[in-house]
Amino acid sequence: MSPVGPRTRAGKMASWLRDLPAHVRGLPGAWQRFWFAGVDARILGLMRILLGLIALSTHITLYGELPFVLGPQAELFSSSSLHSWTNFSIYDQVESVEALRQLHTLFLIPLVLMILGVGGRLGCLGVLLWYMSLHHGNTWMLNAGDRLVRLSCFAMLFTAHTSAWSVDAWVMRKLGRPLRRMLPMTTHRLVQIQIAWMYIATGVAKWDGAHWHRGTALYYTMNTEVFQRFPGLLSYEFFASWPVYIILVIGTWVTLYWELLFPALVLWRPTRILALCIGVFVHTGIAATMMVASFSFASLWGYIAYLDPDRLSRLFDRVERRLGLAPPEPPLSPEAGPTPPPDGRSAAPA
């Protein structure tokens, strides 16, 4: 009998673990590298500011339509908060239009906190609660952009996103307190998964449509009057004219295959760049020609999570140096994480 044999239960367990195939033993490490590898806190700072601005634009544009779409007096009243306490909407608690406007104005506070980066995650949490109240207050009036922003706010809560480019960071620097330079990739990963899911879900749904295979889908989409940005200017004749029509046919096929293949394309850097470039072109085109609210901006915001964090860091360094904004090196927090990542390679965006 071997003197070092597994005699105890723990020893048997350790032995069993050692006997597992190497790729299985590596799973916990791979999970942690995937979700918790470090990224520059400034990227999260940029994402926080841009997401806050998108949410702010929604807040402002909603103001004029408030009595119509929210509150018990709304003409289009479809609150889900009546069905369950989990669907609470604070908009259902007000009786008058004036109170509704005041309540809505109050939500500017978390929006401003989020954009400026004050109070840690509190601002973002407030914005998420506001979006949840909108969602439950009237599920009818929301759109895909609102949905993306709401889920993105939720993803932002997984990291301390006010560690850079924020009032919080400025105060910490003034006080000589340690700053986090690196944050876990958790938000990046959640956003990546959300965006990839969105594309493949819509791609699969479109695959059954004859117009997408025939190449006529964009022609009919552009001619749907209720979505048109230029309803009186661009006519059927314009979209049906041969040069424009050929562009729309090619655009239809590119859109279909790009959406279906997006999750695969973003796995490899060269194809990732191609997928994101097509995405920028598609979403810019949608925003320019169709009324889809913040959907295009929210989708493009999600692309930041796919960009190489090391390259973005170097870009930020250059910009900060050029603008003379590069702060003196602050002390690092004990949880500041490595700079650069431990294996010397970039934390892969996907």
Added chain:
Amino acid sequence: MSATPPRYAIGPLRRVILSLAVMWHLLASTAHYFRSTDLGRDLRKYTRKYESALGLSQNWNMFAPNPPRSSIWLETKALLKSGEWIDVPRVTENADGPVRLRYWRGGKEERYLFTDEKKGLRRRKTARICDRYEAEGVPVVAVKYRRAWLRTPKPEDARDGAAAKLSGKDLEQYPCRR
């Protein structure tokens, strides 16, 4: 074994807590995505409240499987005491111009309130319209609805000069209840 021990942006305790949170969120999302399967139905017994509260529901079927061949909207008319029918303005009517810069959420009502299963919402809309006109000193007796649609011509027909065809179908009429 790696010479450099793995290091992460946060400590082990936070990694465990965040891992559990992420796993729960992914489980709830998966249950929602596959809600039509047996597994999804079973999982949603536990995740439904979380899914509902956060608003995890997702539908990415816009313009799928096919984009609409027509622009469809709801037309509303109100009957005055004098017996005259007047048009109730569409939400986006005043916003319409050569260029639409602003997204009108009320426009969703016009786009989706015309189907049979939205009768309840039309009835509610009737009550609001009656109240609004009453408050403005123009008593309304009844409200009626009509589904209108503008059929997009096929591309080859459009090249031959065909115009979009406007059609409509009367829906129900509701009295104003006092």
